Amino acid sequence: MSFTRRGVAGESMRRATVRRRRDGTPIDVEMFVMPLGLNVEPVGTDGLYRDLPQRLRTRNAAGAARG
Secondary structure, eight states, X not given: XXXXXXXXXXXXXEEEEEEEOTTSOEEEEEEEEEEEEETTEEEEEEEEEEEHHHHHHHHHXXXXXXX
């Protein structure tokens, strides 16, 4: 089942996956899908992509700063 269908069914999901930038190069991302509802009726989904390499660089820099 697609992420959109699962989101409309009320399921929130988080998954690491690979997507492509506009120029065609692959990028590792973390994808979040959240259901949207209106008056308790499912009406769609909202999604967010987070750049995983950027997240790892930020986490590593924070750890190095702590010592």
